Amino acid sequence: MEEVKVVLYGVGAVGSLIAKGLVEKRGVKVVGAIDVAKDKLGKDLGEVLGLNKKLGITVSSDVDATISKTKPNIVIHATSSYLKDTFPQIVSIVKHGVNVISTCEELSYPYYSEPGIAKELDKLAKKHNVTVLGTGINPGFLMDTLVITLTAVCQKIEKIEAIRVMNAATRRLPFQKKIGAGLTVDEFQQKIEKREITGHVGLEQSIAMIADALAWKLDEIWAKxxxxxxxxxxxKSDFIKVEAGKVAGLRQTAKGIMKGKEVIVLDFQAYIGAEEEYDAITITGIPTIKQKIQPCVHGDFGTVAVVINSIPKVLKAPAGLLAMKDLPVPSAVVGDMRKYL
Ligand SMILES: NC(=O)c1ccc[n+]([C@@H]2O[C@H](COP(=O)([O-])OP(=O)(O)OC[C@H]3O[C@@H](n4cnc5c(N)ncnc54)[C@H](OP(=O)(O)O)[C@@H]3O)[C@@H](O)[C@H]2O)c1
Structure with a gap:
């Protein structure tokens, strides 16, 4: 069987990590790379990834030419969190009859915030006989797919709570900046207003995916x-010192309300100095389930794994826009990817 041919669309922080994982993976051949960043365009992908070798792949901004020339089985897309940006990019891939896995948070469950786009993408994917999936560690796994999987042992469910606490000091500098570490409270608020700090995108999508899996009709999803x-x-971290009274990071919560009751509560916290790092899920019901992962799953490693491990499942899935809840039980691709096809 031939190797799975992959084109990377977006070789920024996360796209590069996925690319490195794919370059090392047996049964996979990276055949192309697309990006618009000036510091990457025209360079060999090996150089962009900081590898000590050339890969013979030049980073290009020309989507049509790259896909037509390389004829990939799948494109791994990692450019932006928002569907308004990524929708035309995903369309440009699907039109070539190529499957897509994207880390775009809003694509993980677009039926909630962008039902029109979701319908259009689903139709287009079916027309071109390809599968489109939005996934990652979160949204994509920790606060939705894992939660849904745990509900399998419950007969009744009253409430679901998931909390993720990360010590941002253990993460890369761009992430620490992204959460506002080291800023004054005023500076933080200004950056929020200018949308330079957006926080974690995807809590509403995770809630909507859980609710749909349980056939719960929520009155509303409320995001603080x-x-x-x-x-x-x-x-402090290796990069940033935070004085007392300044911002160490951020917290975000979102709730799914049904018949006036909070039935799904998600709580995301990332800050320098978090003493305990964990992912915890509590399902109150029959039986009540309490699950805790300590330390919390590393976001970058987890994202690379969820994306790469989803490739065979997407290649074998029916055509259309799918969510993680629509795919078989998630699992690792260990060794040669061709064994899973
Ligand atoms: N679901 C999850 O669990 C999960 C996990 C990790 C990341 N993500 C999301 O995945 C996305 C990518 O993350 P990242 O950290 O790698 O972001 P990043 O470092 O900003 O990288 C994005 C790359 O894509 C390029 N790009 C932007 N628009 C493009 C376009 N139209 N065509 C081609 N390339 C384009 C960017 O170039 P410029 O720098 O010139 O704009 C940059 O090189 C983010 O939205 C992130 O929030 C989701």
Whole structure:
């Protein structure tokens, strides 16, 4: 069997990590790379990834030419969190009859915020006989797919709560900046207003996916504005020192309300100095389930794994716009990917 041919669309922080994972994976051949960033265009992908070798793949901004020339089985897309940006990009791939896995958070469950786009994408994917999936560690796994999987042992469910607490000091600098670490509270609020800090995107999508899996008709999904986590005492990472009273990171919560009751509550916290890092899920019901992963799953490693491990499932899936809840039980691709096809 031939190797799975992959084109990368977006070789930024996460796209590069996925690319490195794919270059090392047996049964996969990276055949092309698309990006618009000036520091990457025209360079060899090996150089962009910081590898000590050339891969013979030049990073191009020309989507049509790259896909027509390389004829991939799948494109791994990692450019933006928002469907308004990614929709035309995904369309440009699907029109070539090529499957897509994207890390776009809003694509993980677009039926909630963008039902029109979701319908159009589903129709287009079916027309071109390809599968489109939005996934990653979160949204995509920790606060939705894993939660849904755990509900399988419940006979009754009253409430679902999931919390993710990350010590941002253990993450890369761009992530620490993205959550506002080191800013004053005023600076943080200004950046929120200018949308330079957007916080975690995807809590509403995770809630909508859980609710749909359980056939719960929610009255509403309520998302609280991003809140700063203020350092009570000085904390630091290798890159940033946070004085007491300044912003160490952020917290975001969202709730799914049904018949006036909070039935799904998601709580995302990422800040420098978090003493305990964990992912915890509590399902109150029959039976009540409490699950805790300690330390929390590393976001970058987890994203690379969820994306790469989803490739065979997407290649074998029916055509259309799918969500993680529509695919078989998630699992790892260990060794040569061709064994899973
Ligand atoms: N679901 C999850 O769990 C999960 C996990 C990780 C990341 N994500 C999301 O995945 C996305 C990518 O993450 P990242 O950290 O890699 O972001 P990033 O570092 O900003 O990289 C994105 C790359 O795509 C390029 N790009 C932007 N628009 C493009 C276009 N129209 N055509 C081609 N290339 C384009 C960017 O170029 P410029 O720099 O010039 O714009 C950049 O090189 C983000 O939205 C992130 O939030 C989701």
């Amino acid at each position: 504005l991003v809140e700063p986590v203020i350092a009570k005492e000085p904390v």
